Amino acid sequence: MFFPLGVRDFLDRAELVYGDRIAVIDELDQPAASWGSLTYREMARRARAQAAGLDALGVPAGGRVAIVSHNSARLLTSFFGVSAWGRVLVPVNFRLAPAEVGYIVEHSGADVVLLDPELDALRDTVTARHVFTLGADDDVVFGSTAEPRAWAGDESATATLNYTSGTTARPKGVQLTHRNLWLNATVFGLHTTVTDDDVLLHTLPMFHANGWGMPYIVTGLGGRHIVLRKVDGTEILRRIAEHGVTLMCAAPAVVNAALDAAATWDGEVPGRDRVRIVVAGAPPPTRTIERVRAELGWEFLQIYGLTETAPLLTVNRMRAEWAGHDPHEQARLLGRAGTPALGVRLGLAADGEVLARSNHNLDGYWNNPEETARVQEGGWFHTGDGGTLDDGYLTIADRKKDVIISGGENVSSIEVEDALSSHPAVREAAVIGIPDDTWGELVTALVVTDGSPVTPEDLIEHCRRHLAGYKCPKQVRFLDALPRTATGKVQKYRLREPFWQGRDRKVN
Missing domain, CATH: 3.40.50.12780 (ANL, N-terminal domain)
Incomplete structure (x- = not known):
């Protein structure tokens, strides 16, 4: 049948x-009733x-x-x-x-x-x-x-x-x-062991890849949804204490907000030995993972995926085989993107690009058959990310496409460059991500002007008139010229080098 x-x-x-059963507790403080x-x-x-x-x-x-x-x-x-x-x-x-x-x-x-x-x-x-x-x-x-x-x-x-x-x-x-959505949600629920005892705090924006599928699986298994309208570290801890939260999904910036709030929290941090937090958007530093486990007492899980994969591709969760390792080594092992989720197949292209096959992969891009064909060439989804596979574990090592991930949100460097170039004083602009402990990467603009008087603040304000705030450059630096290949292509790897020196991975 x-x-x-x-x-x-x-x-x-x-x-x-x-x-x-109570399904959802809505945000009380909001403009709508x-x-x-x-x-x-x-x-x-x-x-x-x-x-x-x-x-x-x-x-x-x-x-x-x-x-x-x-x-x-x-x-x-x-x-x-x-x-x-x-x-x-x-x-x-x-x-x-x-x-x-x-x-x-x-x-x-x-x-x-x-x-x-x-x-x-x-x-x-x-x-x-x-x-x-x-x-x-x-x-x-x-x-x-x-x-x-x-x-x-x-x-x-x-x-x-x-x-x-x-x-x-x-x-x-x-x-x-x-x-796509049914299988992503169900497989996600299996790997994160969702049950009808779970209480999910929506620290992740629901618009973001459909809340990674949690709105579906937590509903289907009878868990409780706690709505959080706007992220605040202290408010996260308060709601964990008030509602008995057991599960959250978040970008690294949210993890940092919770850690900062815990430093001034009066009494024991809520959720110890009860909360599990699923993190994606950028690989957090090993030290951050150590702190989540030690200072908060929460279980740390990492996943990797894209909106195009609904999003689940890999899962990394503590294993019994690692019990003999010290906490630092356990955190290091948890810092990898993880192993393929059930039903997912991973591969690497000749240039190191991560390829994926799964039941979660997109049907296509809306009204864009050329791009659909490109990313699905050869029967694999081409992620645009570079990585390595070792003993079944994927580690993301470099980003093949010029997308900056800041606070868990994707920022197209080309889109920001286009906004900058619309300013009359800007002759050329290149936008890169540089490492930042709070946001993962900071959107940074490297600009060549026509000599007109213009300040970094002028250009940032100009971008705010064209782009969402999180996409706007946090830093603007002026250069005499941008490095280019013989064919005229900007060599962004040369622009990134000074900021990423001494780091094994070119994402943060």
Whole structure:
């Protein structure tokens, strides 16, 4: 018998088995009225109401619904209310500049846009037929009393369209199918041992690769979701203590925020011997891993993946075989990207690029068949990252594509260079990532001017008018010329060398 895999499976099981259990505790301090505590039965009811509301608006199966929101119970519910009845959810990074959001909405062809109240000004930027504000327009978005129109289900249908920065100036729409999301979430849940006793604190933005799949698997297994709207180290510790949090996913910058908060925490740090934290976005230093395990007493897990792989490719978790090693050596071993997750195959190209095959890999890039063919050449997904494989363990050693990872967010160097070059005083610009203990990498601009008087602060402010804040250079340095090859290509490796001297890995 064949039965299609679909994201609705997770919601249906939660409602059937755990209907009276608290599903989610919403952020209380937010501009929209908080939903407070919802049971899984109520969450499922609101998801059906959302689907019925989209029926009433005439949004067909396959229609795109964009949502630009901080973490919230409304966003969590939308992962099901949109996709489970055949539409395509487009979760948009709320940190993007208005022009960037406008491009994504237009490029995706979204019929509906749902906006966080803090982002209501985006109404002037987006082009969708229907634009609603979460909270203020809940009667339309989540208020229907009709039953949603049935959808037969198709595991090969696109469920989400996630836009990611790449090596081109424009973000690409990653098509992830119901099959991609179902298998990623289930395999992720197996490797991180999610159970119905788990309490997940959403320290990871839910828009980011669909919260890495945790909104689905924690729901399907009856765990509890704790919404954190904005990351703050002290607030993370407080909620761990208040709600009995057992599980978090985060970029290294969030780990550093928790460590900083723990230094001034009154009493024992909450979650010791209970919390496990899953880290990705950039390999953290060995010392950071040691501190998480010693100072916080949390279990440290590392994964590696990309939005294009839904994202899970590798997992690194403490093994019994390492019990005899000292804590520093254990942390060093945990600093590798990890071994292939169940169902994943890894390989290396001749130039060291990491290649992957899995059931999680993207179906394609939206309206971009040329780039789709390029990254899937030879039946492998080409990650653009360089690495090594030793005894089954992947270590990321260099980034083959010019994407800077700062605070867990991808920044296209070409996109930043384009913004810098629009300033009249800039003749040439090259953007690189340099190592930083807090953010992993700092976006750094190396600029050649036309001689006009201009300061680093002028150029950073100029970028802020064109880009999201996290993409803007944190440093600007002036050069007389950029090093180039005989064919005119900028030699970025020469620009990086002074900053990365003495380091084995060219990512941080």
